Amino acid sequence: MAKVKKEIEQKHIPIVTPKSLVFFGKYINNPSPTGFEWAGQRLWLDYLKPYVDEMFTDHYGTAVAVINPKANFKVVIEAHADEISWFVNYITKEGLIYVIRNGGSDHQIAPSKRVDIHTDKGIVKAVFGWPAIHTRSGEKEEGPSLKNIFLDCGCTSKEEVEALGVHVGAVVTYEDQFMVLNDRYYVGRALDNRAGGFMIAEVARLLKENKKKLPFGLYIVNSVQEEIGLRGAEMIAERIKPNMAIVTDVTHDTQTPMINKVTQGDLACGRGPVVSYAPSVQINFNRLLIDTATKQGIPFQRQASSRWTGTDTDAFAYSNEGVPSVLISLPLRYMHTTVEMIHKEDVDNVIRLIYETLLSIKPEHDFRTFKQ
Numbered sequence: 001m002a003k004v005k006k007e008i009e010q011k012h013i014p015i016v017t018p019k020s021l022v023f024f025g026k027y028i029n030n031p032s033p034t035g036f037e038w039a040g041q042r043l044w045l046d047y048l049k050p051y052v053d054e055m056f057t058d059h060y061g062t063a064v065a066v067i068n069p070k071a072n073f074k075v076v077i078e079a080h081a082d083e084i085s086w087f088v089n090y091i092t093k094e095g096l097i098y099v100i101r102n103g104g105s106d107h108q109i110a111p112s113k114r115v116d117i118h119t120d121k122g123i124v125k126a127v128f129g130w131p132a133i134h135t136r137s138g139e140k141e142e143g144p145s146l147k148n149i150f151l152d153c154g155c156t157s158k159e160e161v162e163a164l165g166v167h168v169g170a171v172v173t174y175e176d177q178f179m180v181l182n183d184r185y186y187v188g189r190a191l192d193n194r195a196g197g198f199m200i201a202e203v204a205r206l207l208k209e210n211k212k213k214l215p216f217g218l219y220i221v222n223s224v225q226e227e228i229g230l231r232g233a234e235m236i237a238e239r240i241k242p243n244m245a246i247v248t249d250v251t252h253d254t255q256t257p258m259i260n261k262v263t264q265g266d267l268a269c270g271r272g273p274v275v276s277y278a279p280s281v282q283i284n285f286n287r288l289l290i291d292t293a294t295k296q297g298i299p300f301q302r303q304a305s306s307r308w309t310g311t312d313t314d315a316f317a318y319s320n321e322g323v324p325s326v327l328i329s330l331p332l333r334y335m336h337t338t339v340e341m342i343h344k345e346d347v348d349n350v351i352r353l354i355y356e357t358l359l360s361i362k363p364e365h366d367f368r369t370f371k372q
Contacts, residue, residue, distance in 0.1 A: 015202065015348040023047050024198050028178040028188045031116065033085030033171045034103045037061045037224045040081055040194065044222055048201050051208040052220065058239060061224045062232045065204060071217035073363035076245040077203060077354055078233065078312055079196025080226030083189065084336055086172040088117065088151075091162070095155035097126070099172060100146065103227030106336050110149045113338065114175050117153065119165030126153035126172070176338035184344060185269070191340040195330055195347065196248040197222045202351045203358070216243075216363050226312055233315035237323065244285065244324050244361065245316040246354055250342070251276075251303060251329035265303050267331050269343040272299030273350045274329035278309045280317035282324035284367040289326050292357045298349050303329065324367045328353055 016024070027047075032040030041063040045055050052065040063081070084103035091097050097117075101107075111130035116123045129152040130144070142148065151172065155161045178188035186195070200220050207214070219240050223232035226249075237245075253269045254261050267274055275290060293300045308314050309327050317325040330350050333341040 013348065013352070015206070015351050016344070020198075020202060020205070024186070025178040025188075027198060028190055028194055031085075031118070031173040032081055032083050032190065032194065033118075033173050034082040034225055034227045036085075036118065036171050037081045040197075041222060041224075044081070044197055044201065048204055048220065051201075051204040058236060060232060060235060062236045063222045064236065064240070065220040067204065067207065067218040067220070068214055069217055071215075073216040074219055074240060074242045074244075075214075075216050075358065075361060076219045076221050076237075076240060076242040076316065077200045077358070078221040078223060078245060078247045078316065079200050079249065080193045080224070080232065080312055081197055081222045082224050082227050082232075083173070083192070083194065084227055086115075088166060088168050088170040088172065090168070091158045091166070093158050095153070095157045095161050096129070097151035097153065097161065097166065099149070099151065102171060104336050107144050107146050107149055109337050111144050115151065115172050116175050117151070117166050118171045118173070119167070121165030124153055124164045124166055126151040128152075174338045180344075181341065185341045186344060186347065187339055187341050189338040189340065191332060191342055192250045192335055193226070193248075195250065195332075195342055199248055199330070199347060199351050200354065203354045206351070206355050207358070212359065214358065216361065218358065223312055230312050230315040233312035234319065237316050237319035241320050242316070242323055243363075244367075245313070246289075246326055246328065246357060247311055247313040247316060248328045248330065248350060248354065249309075249311040249313075250332040250335065250340075252335060253331045253333040253341075256333055267301050267303060269331045269333060269341065270345060271301050271331070272346060273353050274301045274303045274331060276303050276305045276309055276313075276327040276329060278305035278313075278327070279307065280309055280314045281305075281326055282317070282367055283369055285324045285326045288360060288365075288367075289328070289353070289357055292360050293353055296352065296356045298353050298356070300349075300353070301331070
């Protein structure tokens with residue numbers, strides 16, 4: 001086992017450049033909550049512009065960059081751009097603010113977090129308040145819930161809050177920033193799944209810098225509204241009508257406490273991209289993916305996803321009378337928190353796996369599982 005690990009470490013090839021990393025940090029720090037992704041999409045398209053032939057967006061904000069747009073055969077590589085957030089739901093007469101989820105926001109991490117409330121007048125700073133431990137002494141502890149977490153923006157009345165531009169429906173994001181931990185992990189909020197958007201952008205960069213010509217049109221897609229039901233992917237799949245799709249998202253690192261490997265699988269940051277098995281993952285396309293990883297010496301892990309993957313893979317696979325689709329997942333710790341963690345080598349290897357798989361695809365491939 002030690003010998004295998006050493007061989008994998010020796011084969012690792014860094015891909016992310018210092019320039020790329022500057023963009024990655026800026027992209028992660030920029031808020032892109034579900035339904036309000038446009039600022040992040042502008043950053044993403046600006047970064048991709050030198051590496052692609054065309055770009056467009058749809059009515060809801062999904063961004064698409066295209067290489068070789070005149071080709072009839074179309075291959076998608078896709079990630080989703082939106083991050084979890086909160087909506088202002090109720091403002092008390094004392095000026096405190098109650099919220100509801102926008103996506104799968106975790107109420108248990110909210111107390112004492114600093115947030116940005118997005119208004120037409122600009123950002124309003126606030127905090128998730130929580131009673132001091134001294135005031136809870138002798139009482140039955142009540143955990144954070146959607147019924148009791150609240151925002152305090154320093155106002156003393158509802159009128160004062162509204163004068164700042166805050167209203168019911170205003171979106172709220174955490175303000176935590178991107179960082180590199182121990183020269184090994186990238187840490188930040190919204191790595192689920194703007195890390196995916198970053199990785200597919202790096203694939204486009206590599207294709208351009210290495211002067212690779214693809215025998216098909218490549219559609220690099222950063223979809224919106226995945227966190228509320230794969231909605232952006234559903235819409236853009238119908239518009240592009242791809243012949244194949246490679247989707248990248250995150251999955252759980254299961255090595256930390258309080259995670260059951262029997263139900264969640266045995267997956268780890270640093271061990272490479274995760275290849276999924278599920279009905280929406282086309283079996284022969286998946287074999288091509290695995291064969292590519294094996295031939296190129298790219299370490300990978302396997303995950304069974306049961307009835308559905310819960311990612312945009314499902315939306316692409318079941319669109320347009322069926323689109324052969326695969327999923328490449330990035331192991332991540334502490335999903336839907338503000339300290340999501342991904343391993344630097346896994347990021348490089350997901351990029352490599354997508355890149356090498358694209359070079360292996362030929363339009364004449366027939367991935368049917370049953371041929372008469």
